[in-house]
Amino acid sequence: MLAAIGVSSTDELFGCIPEGVRLKRALDLPGPEPEPALVRHFAGLGGLNTYSNYLSFLGGGAYDHFIPSVVDYLSSRGEFVSPYTPYQPEVSQGTLQAIFEFQTLICQLTGMDIANASLYEGATGAAEAVLMAQRLKNRPKVLVARTLHPEYRSVIRTYIRNLGVRMEEVPYDEKGGLDKDALARMLDSETGAVILQSPNYFGVCEDVRAVADLAHGRQALLAVVVAEALSLGILEAPGKLGADIVTGEAQSFGIPLSFGGPYLGFMACMKDFVRQLPGRIAGQTTDVDGNRGFVLTLATREQHIRREKATSNICTNQALCALRATMFLESLGKDGLRDMAWLNVQKAGYALDVLTRVPGIRRKFAGPHFNEFVIELPKPWASVEKALKDVGILAGLGLGESYPELANCGLVCVTDKHMKEDIDRLAGSLQEVVR
Amino acid sequence: MIRKMREPLAFEISSHGKRAVRMPELDVPEKKDIFGGLPVRKEIDGFPELSEVEVTRHFTRLSQTNYCVDLGIYPLGSCTMKYNPKVNEKMASLPAFTGAHPNAPQDVVQGSLRVLKQTEDLLCEIAGMDAFSLQPAAGAHGELMGMMLIRAALEDREDPRKYVLIPDSAHGTNPSSAHICGYTVKEIKSNEDGTIDLEGLAAAMNEDVAALMVTNPNTLGVFESDICRIADIVHSKGGFLYMDGANMNALTGIVRPGDMGVDVLHLNLHKTFSTPHGGGGPGSGPVGVKKALAPYLPVPVIGEKEGKLFLDSGRPKTIGRVRSFYGNFLVILRALAYILNLGPEGVREIAETAVLNANYIRKSLEGEFHLKYAAPTLHECVFSDKFQKEFGVSNLDIAKRLIDYGLHPPTMSFPLIVHGALMIEPTETESKRDLDLFIDAMKAIAREAREDPETLHAAPHDTYVRRLDETAAARNPVLKWEKK
Secondary structure, three states: HHHOOOOOOOOOOOOOOOOOHEEOOOOOOOOOOHHHHHHHHHHHHHHOHHHHHHHEEEOOOOOOOOOOOOHHHHHHHHHHOOOOOOOOHEEHHHHHHHHHHHHHHHHHHOOOEOOOOOOOOHHHHHHHHHHHHHHOOOOOOEEEEOOHHHHHHHHHHHHHOOOOOOOEEEEOOOOOOOOOOHHHHHHOOEEEEEEEEOOOOOOOOHHHHHHHHHHHOOOOEEEEEEHHHHHOOOOOHHHHHHHOEEEEOOOOOOOOOOHHHHOOOEEOOOOOHHHHOHHHHHHEEEEEEOOOEEEEEOOOOOHHHHHHHOOOOOOOOOOOHHHHHHHHHEEEEHHHHHHHHHHHHHHHHHHHHHHHHOOOEOOOOOOOOEEEEEEEOEEEEEEEEHHHHHHEOOOEEEEOOOOHHHOOEEEEEOOOOOOOHHHHHHHHHHHHHHO | OOOOOOOHHHHHHHHOOOOOOOOOOOOOOOOOOOOOOOOOOOOOOOOOOHHHHHHHHHHHHOOOEEEOOOOOOOOEEEOOOOOOOOOHHHHHOOOHHHHHOOOOOOEEHHHHHHHHHHHHHHHHHHHHHOOEEOOOOOOOHHHHHHHHHHHHHHHOOOOOOOEEEEEOOOOHHHHHHHHOOOOEEEEOOOOOOOOOOHHHHHHHHHOOOEEEEEEEOHHHHHOOOHHHHHHHHHOOOOOEEEEHHHHHHHHHOOHHHHOOOEEEEEEOOOOOOOOOOOOOOOOOOEEEEEEHHHHHHHHHOOEEEEEEEEOOOOOOOOOOOOOOOOOOOHHHHHHHHHHHHHHHHHHHHHHHHHHHHHHHHHHHEEEOOOOOOOOOOOOEEEEEOOHHOOOOOOOHHHHHHHHOOOOOEEEOOOOOOOOEEEEEOOOOOOHHHHHHHHHHHHHHHHHHHHHHHHHHHOOOOOOOOEEOOOOOOHHOOOOOOOOO
């Protein structure tokens, strides 16, 4: 090959790089570790993770649900794992049709007209919703529920910092839902959007319809953030309740916890807003023989055409995660998804009952829950959390760091993977510790 | 690839009552009216109902209509579609890593934190930077974060500035990312070599300019040989040099961005570090910085105290969070496995072999296809369809005809400064045999363009679908299936 090129060494091919900046030494890296050594290395690192030794009730934006075997099996096919973005549709129909099915499933779940092919994850999804509302309304203020996931709020703050948008937080009421009286006071003609999470960070299901009516009354948009997508299997679709944008995190649909990523952001909106929707979109068309096929479409929103005028800078998204979600949803199907959602609601309901029967423990918020709820202890959560950890239980997520007024409170998440005896064990241990 | 039978949408093969997986019976007493009157849905209209066999066949059939790296060369310029070693997939599927909850107490996820920390350290060494954040989920996300860091540093000096300079050869995400960060983009014209014009840069650079975003080697595969002078020009006016590391595959172990004056860069783990592209993601776009910018990195950063790793969010100058949790963890883990497997020599061989392969293709196709820029190229080469245009054949025709030969086309939409571009990046994982298959096909197509252009216009001929009407798709968007 060198002879064909007409050089005597590969080094000559780098002649365009000035001698002065070249690295004159070998990189200081470990390895090489051949495959058997590599496997040992990662087995060792994995051994440092002791999470699986615990009975865990952690949620708060990442949820441990059952994943059907077909999802892992099918999504690991090289034909799905190793292609690029489907820019050559003639040899990418598998990926494109799966995206089209994903968009359809998201529309069915959210009750919206149009969904994109995915976003990075829930928090950037919420930030993109704020930017989208800003493009549509061009008003300087956005009202964000204080019960939106604290990390999502933080990401919104980072994103809008340089864009002249002001973010104000709407407090929660005694039931743990958005304080609608406060919202009514804070809404004004400068407000472009209201960002509401439901079920919210406290696990409380919001009255989406009432919030939509308030927002629309001041010509503001309502973006509903769904961080626990499984709730869409049983709660009414936000699109049917007045939401203008629905975005969120679909990790619950067949994506493992994986220490926080890769996850699956999604976004859906009403038809009129399609030109402002960020991210890739697949559409149906026909080929020269009249056969149905799918392509990436509406690219004039995107940066490779519009450059700095694009609706978003997102390019690479979470395609393989969206494919997993599509497989997950099609495996569970209409009844299965509802059944799984129902298991979550019921088991969490049982947990709420038995935990609040422990003397000294009370339910903090009376609002209806999906699979998470907040309990209040007679002493700081952190001390109880530690004592329970010592007996092999991760009882939930302390709220004091993000909500100083809730230092005695914790967020408990119960999913389809918990059995009755797990919940009873939590209640029993809590009784020992709180006493 | 040769599949002909049409595969319906899942919704079209759905039948009432089917499902691939059943949930167990409820093992706790059932409660009524849990939602306190909030509206509950009866059923999801149109939602699919399939058996496990149907799900398996549906996706297996769909998969067979995809081209992929596991099948052959995927020479998309600027995309670095290299083979993805399978051991990395296996390491990323270890239950100790897939099962770890991101909200877990930090002492029970030390293994995951160690993966992140080790990857940060290795990337610092490879790129010559002082600190890395692994949080960005993709290259464009990294660009945005990098520009935010620059803005934060300038604001700290009470001098936020207004403009960002970007060469006309840059990828579209660069201007888009700068714009979201509140900057106005000024385009810098390339000179006749396709590189940055120093005089033009010096004229455009002033104390209102926050940064120059440069891709090096650029989208032509040409190394910006004046990179140190470029850095000096930018720094002399108090600006920052941002490097888009999309083309880092040309440089690993040869030269480090940090040694040539770069203040901030992002890498694409799904390019240079072999994590699979997944049909469009997930990727990972870590951002590396020099010391001066480190205080602004997004939270949390990983700290180490007495041998224990921890997530540090108490950083007063941080730009804040750029996403939830800590990045696309399993993608990062694959990249770590890749680097450890290669070691220092292997990492250098990435660039050596990638550049060798690209130059072999360039030399072999020179004369058959027009090369607009004569400058030496590194990991990719950009031809155009100028010769074939004489016969009415475009780069699109050439690309579609390659599909008939069983190969994936090169990039056509970039760079904008080459009209009718054919941007070819073979990567280091292609053998001479695979390169020759591609070269022979390209030569055969060049001959067909002269002798039988009609065959090219009608290509591809033998695919699951043939050329699709993209105009109709955009004009009359059908973006989901609807129940009839």
